[in-house]
Amino acid sequence: MRRARFHLLLLYSLVLFIGSCSHKTGALKFKNGKEIVSTLDSLFTELETASTHPDEFPLIYINEQIRGVIEGIGSPRIVAEIQTKYIAYEHDFSFLLSADRKIALFSWQTHLEKTETRIKNIALYRSNDKMVPTSLYGIPFIYNGIHQIEMDNSDATYLLEGRDSLKNILSYHLHAYLLKNDHIEEAPLFPDFQSSITAKVRADSVKMGEPSGIVIKNKGQRIQIASVYGSSQWNSLAFDGKKYVSDQGVELNSPPHFSKGRTGIPVPSCSTIP
Template sequence: MKLKTYAPLILTSLLLIFFIGCDSQNKSEQNQLDTKETLAQLDVLLGQLEKLEVTGCKNIDGIVIINEKIRGLIENIRTSKKFDNLVDTFNKNQHRIDLVVSEDEQFAIFSWETKMDCLGNQIKNIALYKTNEKVRVSSLYGTPMLYREISQTELNHQMYYILGGNTAENTSKVTQKIYKITNGYIEEAQIPLQELSYNKKSLITFDE
Protein backbone atom coordinates (compact mmCIF):
# COMPACT_ATOMS: atom_id res chain seq x y z
CA MET A 1 0.00 0.00 0.00
CA LYS A 2 2.78 2.41 0.90
CA LEU A 3 4.46 1.82 -2.48
CA LYS A 4 1.21 2.60 -4.29
CA THR A 5 0.78 5.72 -2.17
CA TYR A 6 4.26 7.06 -2.95
CA ALA A 7 4.37 5.95 -6.60
CA PRO A 8 2.72 9.13 -8.00
CA LEU A 9 5.05 11.30 -5.91
CA ILE A 10 8.13 9.41 -7.12
CA LEU A 11 6.95 9.63 -10.73
CA THR A 12 6.31 13.36 -10.38
CA SER A 13 9.79 13.91 -8.92
CA LEU A 14 11.45 11.95 -11.72
CA LEU A 15 9.54 13.91 -14.36
CA LEU A 16 10.48 17.19 -12.67
CA ILE A 17 14.18 16.24 -12.67
CA PHE A 18 13.93 15.24 -16.33
CA PHE A 19 12.29 18.49 -17.41
CA ILE A 20 14.71 20.63 -15.36
CA GLY A 21 17.62 18.85 -17.05
CA CYS A 22 16.11 19.36 -20.48
CA ASP A 23 15.39 23.01 -19.73
CA SER A 24 19.00 23.64 -18.63
CA GLN A 25 20.33 21.97 -21.78
CA ASN A 26 17.94 23.96 -23.97
CA LYS A 27 19.00 27.22 -22.33
CA SER A 28 22.68 26.36 -22.85
CA GLU A 29 22.09 25.54 -26.51
CA GLN A 30 20.03 28.73 -26.94
CA ASN A 31 22.82 30.84 -25.42
CA GLN A 32 25.30 29.33 -27.87
CA LEU A 33 22.94 30.04 -30.76
CA ASP A 34 22.43 33.62 -29.53
CA THR A 35 26.20 34.17 -29.39
CA LYS A 36 26.74 32.80 -32.89
CA GLU A 37 23.88 34.95 -34.16
CA THR A 38 25.39 38.04 -32.51
CA LEU A 39 28.77 37.43 -34.16
CA ALA A 40 27.08 36.75 -37.50
CA GLN A 41 25.15 40.02 -37.29
CA LEU A 42 28.33 41.91 -36.40
CA ASP A 43 30.02 40.42 -39.48
CA VAL A 44 27.13 41.53 -41.69
CA LEU A 45 27.10 45.06 -40.29
CA LEU A 46 30.86 45.49 -40.61
CA GLY A 47 30.66 44.15 -44.16
CA GLN A 48 28.06 46.81 -44.96
CA LEU A 49 30.23 49.45 -43.29
CA GLU A 50 33.28 48.55 -45.36
CA LYS A 51 31.37 49.12 -48.60
CA LEU A 52 30.29 52.68 -47.79
CA GLU A 53 32.19 55.60 -49.29
CA VAL A 54 33.35 58.15 -46.70
CA THR A 55 34.98 60.90 -48.78
CA GLY A 56 33.63 64.30 -47.77
CA CYS A 57 31.44 62.79 -45.04
CA LYS A 58 29.50 60.93 -47.68
CA ASN A 59 26.98 58.38 -46.32
CA ILE A 60 27.60 59.61 -42.78
CA ASP A 61 23.99 59.06 -41.68
CA GLY A 62 24.08 55.43 -42.75
CA ILE A 63 27.51 54.97 -41.19
CA VAL A 64 26.30 56.31 -37.84
CA ILE A 65 23.26 54.01 -37.92
CA ILE A 66 25.40 50.93 -38.60
CA ASN A 67 27.79 51.83 -35.78
CA GLU A 68 24.87 52.25 -33.38
CA LYS A 69 23.60 48.80 -34.34
CA ILE A 70 27.06 47.33 -33.70
CA ARG A 71 27.21 49.03 -30.31
CA GLY A 72 23.73 47.76 -29.42
CA LEU A 73 24.61 44.15 -30.22
CA ILE A 74 27.73 44.27 -28.06
CA GLU A 75 26.00 46.01 -25.17
CA ASN A 76 23.37 43.26 -25.16
CA ILE A 77 25.98 40.79 -23.86
CA ARG A 78 25.00 41.18 -20.22
CA THR A 79 25.26 37.74 -18.60
CA SER A 80 28.27 35.66 -17.62
CA LYS A 81 26.93 32.79 -19.72
CA LYS A 82 26.75 34.93 -22.86
CA PHE A 83 30.21 36.31 -22.11
CA ASP A 84 31.66 32.80 -21.69
CA ASN A 85 29.98 31.57 -24.87
CA LEU A 86 31.37 34.57 -26.72
CA VAL A 87 34.90 33.75 -25.55
CA ASP A 88 34.49 30.09 -26.57
CA THR A 89 32.89 30.86 -29.94
CA PHE A 90 34.93 33.79 -31.23
CA ASN A 91 37.62 33.11 -33.82
CA LYS A 92 39.67 36.11 -34.93
CA ASN A 93 40.35 34.47 -38.30
CA GLN A 94 36.64 34.08 -39.03
CA HIS A 95 35.12 37.35 -37.82
CA ARG A 96 35.50 40.94 -38.96
CA ILE A 97 35.47 42.60 -35.56
CA ASP A 98 38.51 42.64 -33.27
CA LEU A 99 38.09 41.03 -29.86
CA VAL A 100 40.80 40.40 -27.28
CA VAL A 101 40.17 38.55 -24.02
CA SER A 102 42.24 38.44 -20.85
CA GLU A 103 43.84 35.20 -19.69
CA ASP A 104 41.45 34.93 -16.74
CA GLU A 105 38.49 35.51 -19.11
CA GLN A 106 37.16 38.31 -16.92
CA PHE A 107 37.89 41.23 -19.26
CA ALA A 108 37.42 41.70 -23.01
CA ILE A 109 37.67 44.55 -25.51
CA PHE A 110 35.83 44.93 -28.82
CA SER A 111 37.50 47.25 -31.35
CA TRP A 112 36.47 48.28 -34.83
CA GLU A 113 37.04 51.05 -37.37
CA THR A 114 33.91 53.19 -37.45
CA LYS A 115 34.59 55.09 -40.71
CA MET A 116 33.30 58.21 -38.93
CA ASP A 117 36.54 60.08 -39.64
CA CYS A 118 34.79 63.35 -40.40
CA LEU A 119 33.28 63.27 -36.91
CA GLY A 120 36.69 62.67 -35.34
CA ASN A 121 35.80 59.12 -34.33
CA GLN A 122 37.81 56.62 -36.37
CA ILE A 123 37.89 53.73 -33.90
CA LYS A 124 35.42 52.53 -31.28
CA ASN A 125 36.23 50.44 -28.21
CA ILE A 126 33.76 48.73 -25.91
CA ALA A 127 34.91 46.82 -22.84
CA LEU A 128 33.06 43.91 -21.27
CA TYR A 129 34.09 42.77 -17.81
CA LYS A 130 32.78 40.52 -15.07
CA THR A 131 32.09 41.89 -11.62
CA ASN A 132 29.88 40.53 -8.84
CA GLU A 133 28.67 37.70 -11.09
CA LYS A 134 27.44 40.20 -13.68
CA VAL A 135 28.82 41.53 -16.95
CA ARG A 136 29.24 45.27 -17.29
CA VAL A 137 29.78 47.25 -20.46
CA SER A 138 31.91 50.37 -20.67
CA SER A 139 33.63 52.65 -23.15
CA LEU A 140 37.31 53.30 -22.53
CA TYR A 141 38.63 56.77 -21.79
CA GLY A 142 41.37 58.30 -23.89
CA THR A 143 42.33 57.80 -27.53
CA PRO A 144 40.55 54.77 -29.06
CA MET A 145 42.84 52.06 -30.39
CA LEU A 146 42.68 48.80 -32.28
CA TYR A 147 43.65 46.54 -29.40
CA ARG A 148 45.54 43.40 -30.32
CA GLU A 149 46.58 41.89 -26.99
CA ILE A 150 45.70 41.80 -23.31
CA SER A 151 48.03 40.58 -20.61
CA GLN A 152 47.56 40.79 -16.87
CA THR A 153 49.46 40.99 -13.63
CA GLU A 154 48.40 40.99 -9.98
CA LEU A 155 49.97 43.44 -7.54
CA ASN A 156 48.91 43.83 -3.91
CA HIS A 157 45.80 41.70 -4.50
CA GLN A 158 44.70 43.95 -7.38
CA MET A 159 44.50 42.61 -10.94
CA TYR A 160 45.82 44.92 -13.65
CA TYR A 161 45.07 44.45 -17.35
CA ILE A 162 47.70 45.68 -19.80
CA LEU A 163 46.33 46.41 -23.26
CA GLY A 164 48.45 46.82 -26.37
CA GLY A 165 47.29 48.27 -29.66
CA ASN A 166 47.61 50.86 -32.40
CA THR A 167 45.93 54.23 -32.91
CA ALA A 168 44.45 55.24 -36.24
CA GLU A 169 47.10 57.95 -36.61
CA ASN A 170 50.06 55.62 -36.01
CA THR A 171 49.46 52.00 -36.97
CA SER A 172 53.14 51.05 -36.63
CA LYS A 173 53.63 52.18 -33.03
CA VAL A 174 52.45 49.91 -30.22
CA THR A 175 50.80 51.79 -27.37
CA GLN A 176 50.10 50.28 -23.95
CA LYS A 177 47.30 51.18 -21.59
CA ILE A 178 46.64 49.73 -18.16
CA TYR A 179 43.24 49.27 -16.54
CA LYS A 180 41.92 47.88 -13.28
CA ILE A 181 38.46 47.08 -11.96
CA THR A 182 37.64 48.70 -8.62
CA ASN A 183 34.29 48.44 -6.84
CA GLY A 184 32.68 47.20 -10.04
CA TYR A 185 34.00 49.99 -12.25
CA ILE A 186 36.83 50.04 -14.77
CA GLU A 187 39.43 52.78 -14.55
CA GLU A 188 42.78 53.59 -16.10
CA ALA A 189 45.77 52.78 -13.91
CA GLN A 190 49.55 52.97 -13.76
CA ILE A 191 52.15 50.38 -12.80
CA PRO A 192 55.84 51.19 -12.18
CA LEU A 193 57.97 49.91 -15.04
CA GLN A 194 60.13 47.88 -12.66
CA GLU A 195 57.04 45.99 -11.51
CA LEU A 196 56.19 45.11 -15.11
CA SER A 197 59.71 43.91 -15.78
CA TYR A 198 59.51 41.49 -12.85
CA ASN A 199 56.47 39.78 -14.31
CA LYS A 200 57.18 38.41 -17.78
CA LYS A 201 53.55 37.38 -18.25
CA SER A 202 52.54 41.02 -18.19
CA LEU A 203 54.66 42.01 -21.18
CA ILE A 204 52.84 42.55 -24.46
CA THR A 205 54.16 40.64 -27.45
CA PHE A 206 52.82 40.86 -30.99
CA ASP A 207 52.98 38.47 -33.89
CA GLU A 208 55.02 39.73 -36.81
Protein backbone atom coordinates in the same frame (compact mmCIF):
# COMPACT_ATOMS: atom_id res chain seq x y z
CA MET B 1 22.04 72.06 -49.73
CA ARG B 2 23.07 73.07 -46.23
CA ARG B 3 19.45 72.89 -45.02
CA ALA B 4 18.99 69.43 -46.55
CA ARG B 5 22.15 68.26 -44.77
CA PHE B 6 20.85 69.67 -41.50
CA HIS B 7 17.52 67.85 -41.88
CA LEU B 8 19.35 64.61 -42.69
CA LEU B 9 21.54 65.01 -39.62
CA LEU B 10 18.44 65.67 -37.50
CA LEU B 11 16.79 62.53 -38.86
CA TYR B 12 19.81 60.36 -38.07
CA SER B 13 20.07 61.90 -34.61
CA LEU B 14 16.46 60.95 -33.95
CA VAL B 15 17.04 57.41 -35.18
CA LEU B 16 20.15 57.08 -32.99
CA PHE B 17 18.23 58.39 -29.97
CA ILE B 18 15.41 55.90 -30.49
CA GLY B 19 17.94 53.10 -30.99
CA SER B 20 19.76 54.11 -27.83
CA CYS B 21 16.56 54.04 -25.84
CA SER B 22 15.66 50.60 -27.18
CA HIS B 23 19.12 49.30 -26.16
CA LYS B 24 18.65 50.58 -22.63
CA THR B 25 15.22 49.03 -22.29
CA GLY B 26 16.62 45.64 -23.21
CA ALA B 27 15.05 45.41 -26.68
CA LEU B 28 18.14 43.65 -28.00
CA LYS B 29 18.18 40.13 -26.66
CA PHE B 30 20.30 37.24 -27.87
CA LYS B 31 20.03 33.62 -26.91
CA ASN B 32 23.69 32.78 -27.28
CA GLY B 33 27.09 33.95 -28.45
CA LYS B 34 26.64 32.47 -31.92
CA GLU B 35 23.72 34.84 -32.59
CA ILE B 36 25.81 37.82 -31.49
CA VAL B 37 28.78 36.92 -33.69
CA SER B 38 26.44 36.37 -36.65
CA THR B 39 24.66 39.70 -36.04
CA LEU B 40 27.95 41.56 -35.75
CA ASP B 41 29.26 39.97 -38.95
CA SER B 42 26.15 41.17 -40.80
CA LEU B 43 26.52 44.69 -39.42
CA PHE B 44 30.19 44.84 -40.37
CA THR B 45 29.30 43.77 -43.92
CA GLU B 46 26.89 46.72 -44.03
CA LEU B 47 29.59 48.98 -42.57
CA GLU B 48 32.10 47.99 -45.25
CA THR B 49 29.53 48.70 -47.96
CA ALA B 50 28.65 52.07 -46.44
CA SER B 51 32.34 53.01 -46.25
CA THR B 52 32.48 53.16 -50.05
CA HIS B 53 30.03 56.08 -50.12
CA PRO B 54 30.85 59.68 -49.16
CA ASP B 55 27.90 60.13 -46.79
CA GLU B 56 29.04 59.75 -43.17
CA PHE B 57 25.61 59.38 -41.57
CA PRO B 58 25.03 55.70 -42.50
CA LEU B 59 28.47 54.98 -41.03
CA ILE B 60 27.51 56.65 -37.77
CA TYR B 61 24.20 54.80 -37.64
CA ILE B 62 25.71 51.35 -38.30
CA ASN B 63 28.50 51.95 -35.77
CA GLU B 64 25.87 52.82 -33.17
CA GLN B 65 24.01 49.63 -34.01
CA ILE B 66 27.22 47.69 -33.43
CA ARG B 67 27.67 49.43 -30.08
CA GLY B 68 24.10 48.54 -29.16
CA VAL B 69 24.66 44.85 -29.83
CA ILE B 70 27.84 44.77 -27.75
CA GLU B 71 26.38 46.80 -24.89
CA GLY B 72 23.45 44.37 -24.78
CA ILE B 73 25.75 41.50 -23.80
CA GLY B 74 25.16 41.09 -20.10
CA SER B 75 25.95 37.46 -19.41
CA PRO B 76 29.37 35.90 -18.69
CA ARG B 77 28.01 32.74 -20.30
CA ILE B 78 27.37 34.53 -23.58
CA VAL B 79 30.82 36.14 -23.50
CA ALA B 80 32.37 32.68 -23.12
CA GLU B 81 30.27 31.45 -26.05
CA ILE B 82 31.45 34.37 -28.19
CA GLN B 83 35.02 33.30 -27.51
CA THR B 84 34.30 29.78 -28.79
CA LYS B 85 32.65 31.09 -31.96
CA TYR B 86 35.10 33.90 -32.67
CA ILE B 87 38.01 33.02 -34.93
CA ALA B 88 40.76 35.62 -35.14
CA TYR B 89 41.30 37.26 -38.55
CA GLU B 90 38.04 35.84 -39.92
CA HIS B 91 35.88 38.72 -38.72
CA ASP B 92 35.94 42.47 -39.27
CA PHE B 93 36.19 43.15 -35.55
CA SER B 94 38.61 42.28 -32.79
CA PHE B 95 37.42 40.36 -29.71
CA LEU B 96 39.68 39.63 -26.75
CA LEU B 97 38.96 37.94 -23.43
CA SER B 98 41.26 38.08 -20.42
CA ALA B 99 42.59 34.85 -18.94
CA ASP B 100 40.34 35.18 -15.90
CA ARG B 101 37.36 35.99 -18.18
CA LYS B 102 36.63 39.19 -16.28
CA ILE B 103 37.34 41.63 -19.13
CA ALA B 104 36.26 41.39 -22.77
CA LEU B 105 37.35 43.91 -25.41
CA PHE B 106 35.69 44.81 -28.70
CA SER B 107 37.44 47.06 -31.22
CA TRP B 108 37.01 47.68 -34.93
CA GLN B 109 37.69 50.06 -37.80
CA THR B 110 34.81 52.53 -37.70
CA HIS B 111 35.64 54.23 -41.03
CA LEU B 112 34.98 57.54 -39.29
CA GLU B 113 38.60 58.69 -39.29
CA LYS B 114 37.88 61.59 -41.65
CA THR B 115 34.89 62.83 -39.66
CA GLU B 116 34.51 64.58 -36.33
CA THR B 117 32.64 61.59 -34.88
CA ARG B 118 34.56 59.12 -32.71
CA ILE B 119 33.19 55.75 -31.58
CA LYS B 120 34.97 54.63 -28.41
CA ASN B 121 36.30 51.12 -27.89
CA ILE B 122 34.05 49.03 -25.65
CA ALA B 123 35.01 46.80 -22.74
CA LEU B 124 32.77 44.46 -20.80
CA TYR B 125 33.89 43.82 -17.23
CA ARG B 126 32.67 41.32 -14.67
CA SER B 127 30.59 42.77 -11.86
CA ASN B 128 29.05 40.12 -9.62
CA ASP B 129 27.23 37.80 -12.05
CA LYS B 130 26.95 40.27 -14.94
CA MET B 131 29.11 41.76 -17.67
CA VAL B 132 28.89 45.57 -17.58
CA PRO B 133 29.74 47.66 -20.70
CA THR B 134 31.96 50.71 -20.56
CA SER B 135 33.66 52.97 -23.10
CA LEU B 136 37.45 53.02 -22.75
CA TYR B 137 39.47 56.19 -22.36
CA GLY B 138 41.44 57.83 -25.14
CA ILE B 139 41.27 57.60 -28.91
CA PRO B 140 39.85 54.41 -30.45
CA PHE B 141 42.28 51.87 -31.90
CA ILE B 142 42.47 48.14 -32.57
CA TYR B 143 43.39 46.04 -29.54
CA ASN B 144 45.50 42.91 -30.04
CA GLY B 145 46.30 41.76 -26.52
CA ILE B 146 45.27 41.62 -22.86
CA HIS B 147 47.97 40.91 -20.29
CA GLN B 148 47.22 40.23 -16.62
CA ILE B 149 49.85 41.22 -14.08
CA GLU B 150 50.11 40.28 -10.43
CA MET B 151 49.98 43.12 -7.92
CA ASP B 152 51.26 42.92 -4.35
CA ASN B 153 47.75 43.81 -3.11
CA SER B 154 46.10 41.10 -5.28
CA ASP B 155 44.06 43.63 -7.29
CA ALA B 156 43.15 42.42 -10.78
CA THR B 157 45.29 44.54 -13.12
CA TYR B 158 45.43 44.40 -16.90
CA LEU B 159 47.59 45.80 -19.68
CA LEU B 160 45.59 46.41 -22.86
CA GLU B 161 47.77 46.43 -25.97
CA GLY B 162 46.82 47.93 -29.32
CA ARG B 163 47.88 49.78 -32.42
CA ASP B 164 46.66 52.50 -34.77
CA SER B 165 48.08 54.42 -37.70
CA LEU B 166 47.98 57.94 -39.08
CA LYS B 167 49.48 58.60 -42.51
CA ASN B 168 53.01 57.14 -42.32
CA ILE B 169 53.15 56.71 -38.53
CA LEU B 170 52.32 53.55 -36.58
CA SER B 171 51.46 54.08 -32.93
CA TYR B 172 51.73 51.25 -30.39
CA HIS B 173 49.70 51.74 -27.22
CA LEU B 174 49.66 50.14 -23.80
CA HIS B 175 46.93 51.07 -21.30
CA ALA B 176 46.75 49.90 -17.69
CA TYR B 177 43.38 49.22 -16.06
CA LEU B 178 42.40 48.05 -12.61
CA LEU B 179 39.33 45.99 -11.73
CA LYS B 180 38.45 46.81 -8.15
CA ASN B 181 35.21 46.69 -6.15
CA ASP B 182 33.38 45.47 -9.26
CA HIS B 183 34.43 48.59 -11.19
CA ILE B 184 37.04 49.23 -13.87
CA GLU B 185 39.33 52.26 -13.76
CA GLU B 186 42.62 53.49 -15.18
CA ALA B 187 45.70 52.43 -13.23
CA PRO B 188 48.65 54.91 -13.03
CA LEU B 189 51.31 52.19 -13.14
CA PHE B 190 53.79 53.87 -15.49
CA PRO B 191 56.42 56.54 -14.73
CA ASP B 192 55.12 60.02 -13.84
CA PHE B 193 51.85 58.42 -12.67
CA GLN B 194 50.71 57.76 -16.21
CA SER B 195 48.18 55.04 -17.06
CA SER B 196 49.36 54.60 -20.66
CA ILE B 197 52.46 54.67 -22.84
CA THR B 198 52.84 55.05 -26.61
CA ALA B 199 55.65 54.28 -29.03
CA LYS B 200 55.62 55.56 -32.62
CA VAL B 201 57.49 54.26 -35.65
CA ARG B 202 57.47 55.14 -39.32
CA ALA B 203 55.33 52.77 -41.37
CA ASP B 204 57.75 52.79 -44.31
CA SER B 205 60.38 51.10 -42.12
CA VAL B 206 58.28 48.01 -41.38
CA LYS B 207 57.55 46.61 -44.83
CA MET B 208 59.26 43.31 -44.07
CA GLY B 209 56.74 42.25 -41.43
CA GLU B 210 54.84 43.06 -38.26
CA PRO B 211 57.03 44.96 -35.80
CA SER B 212 56.33 45.85 -32.23
CA GLY B 213 57.32 49.20 -30.80
CA ILE B 214 56.36 47.86 -27.35
CA VAL B 215 57.30 44.36 -26.20
CA ILE B 216 55.80 42.75 -23.08
CA LYS B 217 57.83 39.99 -21.44
CA ASN B 218 57.58 37.65 -18.44
CA LYS B 219 53.80 38.05 -18.04
CA GLY B 220 54.04 41.81 -17.83
CA GLN B 221 56.97 41.93 -15.41
CA ARG B 222 59.08 43.78 -17.97
CA ILE B 223 58.17 46.12 -20.84
CA GLN B 224 60.63 47.09 -23.56
CA ILE B 225 60.14 50.17 -25.72
CA ALA B 226 62.13 50.90 -28.87
CA SER B 227 64.68 53.65 -28.29
CA VAL B 228 66.43 53.44 -31.65
CA TYR B 229 64.27 51.37 -33.98
CA GLY B 230 66.07 48.32 -35.35
CA SER B 231 69.04 48.56 -32.95
CA SER B 232 69.79 46.74 -29.70
CA GLN B 233 69.16 49.84 -27.59
CA TRP B 234 65.80 49.76 -25.86
CA ASN B 235 64.19 51.56 -22.95
CA SER B 236 63.07 49.09 -20.33
CA LEU B 237 60.46 49.22 -17.56
CA ALA B 238 60.43 46.70 -14.72
CA PHE B 239 57.44 45.96 -12.47
CA ASP B 240 58.18 46.16 -8.74
CA GLY B 241 54.85 44.75 -7.56
CA LYS B 242 53.15 48.13 -7.37
CA LYS B 243 54.23 50.09 -10.44
CA TYR B 244 56.65 50.16 -13.35
CA VAL B 245 60.04 51.76 -12.75
CA SER B 246 62.47 52.89 -15.41
CA ASP B 247 65.53 50.78 -16.14
CA GLN B 248 67.11 52.77 -18.95
CA GLY B 249 69.56 51.57 -21.55
CA VAL B 250 69.11 47.82 -21.24
CA GLU B 251 71.15 46.10 -23.94
CA LEU B 252 69.43 43.18 -25.66
CA ASN B 253 71.17 40.54 -27.76
CA SER B 254 68.72 41.29 -30.58
CA PRO B 255 65.63 43.49 -30.88
CA PRO B 256 62.56 41.35 -30.07
CA HIS B 257 60.04 40.78 -32.88
CA PHE B 258 62.26 42.34 -35.56
CA SER B 259 63.81 40.67 -38.60
CA LYS B 260 67.52 41.14 -39.27
CA GLY B 261 68.30 43.85 -41.76
CA ARG B 262 65.23 45.97 -41.00
CA THR B 263 66.13 49.60 -40.50
CA GLY B 264 64.41 52.77 -39.47
CA ILE B 265 64.23 55.31 -36.70
CA PRO B 266 61.16 55.82 -34.51
CA VAL B 267 59.51 59.19 -34.34
CA PRO B 268 60.50 60.69 -30.95
CA SER B 269 57.70 59.69 -28.62
CA CYS B 270 57.13 57.75 -25.40
CA SER B 271 56.47 60.94 -23.45
CA THR B 272 56.00 58.94 -20.29
CA ILE B 273 59.53 57.58 -20.44
CA PRO B 274 62.06 60.03 -18.96
